[in-house]
Amino acid sequence: MFCYQCQETAGCTCCTRVGVCGKKPDLAAMQDLLVFVTKGLSAVTTQLRAEGVEISTDINHLITLNLFVTITNANFDKDAIVSRIHTSLEVKRNLIKQLSASSSLPSAALWDGTEDSFEEKAAEVGVLSTKDEDIRSLRELITYGLKGLSAYSKHANALLHDDENVDAFLQKALAATLDDSLGAEELVALALEVGKYGVDGMALLDKANTETYGNPEITKVNIGVRNNPAILVSGHDLKDLEMLLEQTQGTGVDVYTHSEMLPAHYYPAFKKYQNFVGNYGNAWWKQKDEFEAFHGPILMTTNCIVPPKDSYKDRLYTTGAAGYPGCQHIGDISAENGSASAVNKDFTVIIEHAKKCAPPAQIEEGEIIGGFAHAQVLALADQIVAAVKSGSIKKFVVMAGCDGRAKSRNYYSDFAKALPKDTVILTAGCAKYKYNKLNLGDINGIPRVLDAGQCNDSYSLAVIALKLKEVFGLDDINELPIIYNIAWYEQKAVIVLLSLLYLGVKNIHLGPTLPAFLSPNVAKVLMENFGIAGIDTVENDMKLFFEK
Ligand code: SF4
Ligand code: SF3
CATH class of the missing domain: 1.20.1270.20 (Substrate Binding Domain Of Dnak; Chain:A; Domain 2)
Structure with a gap:
């Protein structure tokens, strides 16, 4: 291979x-x-x-x-x-x-x-x-x-x-x-x-x-647990979550999000479900411990699956693009009927499984805040522009992307902690788990970590940047006070990167390492034409970004 x-x-x-x-x-x-x-x-x-x-x-x-x-x-x-x-x-x-x-x-x-x-x-x-x-x-x-x-x-x-x-x-x-x-x-x-x-x-x-599902809005998400049997939903597919929430109504089974499903809580349409309790755990790579502690069945709607431990393998279900040998896959009934109608899945087996399981063990408590996709941020535009003009916000730092196992990724927590207090982090994707529980405070009521949502919601960050460019009357998106320090892991981050390059964003820092699939010559083209660069130590990068 x-x-x-x-x-x-x-x-x-x-x-x-x-x-x-x-x-x-x-x-x-x-x-x-x-x-x-x-x-x-x-x-x-x-x-x-x-x-x-x-x-x-x-x-x-x-x-x-x-x-x-x-x-x-x-x-x-x-x-x-x-x-x-x-x-x-x-x-x-x-x-x-x-x-x-x-x-x-x-x-x-x-x-x-x-x-x-x-x-x-x-x-x-x-x-x-x-x-x-x-x-x-x-x-x-x-x-x-x-x-x-x-x-x-x-x-x-x-x-x-x-x-x-x-x-x-x-x-x-x-x-x-x-x-x-x-x-x-x-x-x-x-x-x-x-x-x-x-x-x-x-x-x-x-x-x-x-x-x-409506426009994401500022939302506090519970990260603790209740005392009911429950299902954990991971991955990115909101339609799967919606079907599961519908089917769990009145069953006594709670539903929690995991990793990239967290931003579902920001959508108005999901708030009506009383059994939609909160978010459990962190980014994908911690799932071995967290799925074990969850006690109930887990539904993986997309990547990122870590080969499961035997202790919970029988509780792991997949659907859509996801799959794991020995774990039950829930198919689309509409596709089986040969029709191209709306997706339809029957999650009964997972719900029945959940009823036999103990409630999740609490691993964290409190709340995290998010829901800063484009509509919400644009609704706050006056407040944000005023903060920039008064100098309360000096820079925005886009730290979107993926999280991962590598120890070198602690850079992102340290970087977030070391940022000057007059900076605001714009994030999307599971990269946020490196700093979304650090309590970095706010600037005039604007949280210092603005989470737009899933990795695909990096689109929101681009919309926000383009809007700010317009508001400030700038000709070039690169004249904005925005630093791009993006973490990548899998191929969705590649389309996000190519999209940003297409939009004319320059000087993106990519880490924790540059892609191995970039040959030296291709890497050179990206560096010379787009200013793509890697990361250094937090100390050196702070000097690079803030002492220029
Ligand atoms: Fe898996 Fe990544 Fe290695 Fe490919 S490069 S086999 S996706 S770990
Ligand atoms: Fe994360 Fe897999 Fe990329 Fe969607 S869940 S950002 S890594």
Whole structure:
């Protein structure tokens, strides 16, 4: 195996024997093959579109879900991946028949095979099949960005919001990674275009979320527990949470959020559920201890799964893109019926399981505050602008992104603590858990940590920045008093990064390490053209940001 798609890749280089995330070589091989087949399928759909043929939303969704299941620690179930390869090959076979000519298709589009050939083919088509280090780096940068975009599209699709332009681009860009005629310059341009569609994809999800559940608003979220049996919901899919909350009404079972599901509490629509108690635990990587202490069943709606301990494995359920062998997967009943109607899932088995479990053990108590997505922040714009003009707020620090296991990530807690008291942190994603319980205080009533929501809500931070640029009458977003110090882990952070670059944001600091998939030359292009940089010690970075 060869995988270097996430920040925790072995030795900051690549995982070759087993993934640090727990991915085994046989699973890695099938994921490589699924990506290859999906690229081939995308070359076919792209050519069909060029011939004027409409591609169904079912096929668009198949492609995005194929990419989503290969995101770091989303799906460890090899059988589920193999089954998606079969489905994709079948769909591709049927689509090729509709083409006027298939002669110009790349070999990935033409490849077909039975299951006994999958392993052999997988060995030929992994990351290293692109020999040139820079072309490989750019192709992977694009592919990882598209994986992130797929995840966000999938969540919007679950709320019946689709954007054919985003899907058509996603497939065109995937197909372009197979095109040997594209050189480094063209691929750099394509990576930025991925960022453009990243903005569109996040805007689509923002529209889907806010039209369905209302605009996030300032909310205090309980981090303690009650004395009822309960279900813990993790991941990013709000539709899954909504269905579970509906189905738990009157059952005596409470529901808690975990990690990236925390921001669900900020949406008005979820506040009506009396059994929606609060948030339990921290970022994904602490789940081994926290899931054990929770006592009840856990529903993983997306990444990030840590291979479970035996002590709670029977309590771990997956749905959507998530999967783990031996853990029950809750499917979409509407999809099984072959209809493209609204997602429908039956969580009875989890609810019944919860009833037999002890209430969660309390691991924390108190409240945390959040809900500072664009509408809420813009409602406070006058107060914020006044604070900037009076000098009470000197700088904003965007610290969005992911959290992770690496000890070096303590940098982010220390950095937050060391920030001058006249700075405000703008955050989104699970990176916040490094500092959202530090009680950093407020500035004239404005909390010093403004949490917009999930990683996709980084879109909100961009909207806020663009609004501030307008209010202050600036020509360039980079003239704003905003520092970007972003933590990354998996591929959703890649689409967020490409989106920020597309919006013209310069001098983003990325840590705790730069991506291993950036070759020295590609890293140099990003540094020279966009001022991308890594992080140093907290002390040196404080000097860099505040003593200039
Ligand atoms: Fe390694 Fe990350 Fe790939 Fe897992 S996803 S195998 S940890 S690089
Ligand atoms: Fe976190 Fe996985 Fe990225 Fe959505 S939950 S930010 S790491």
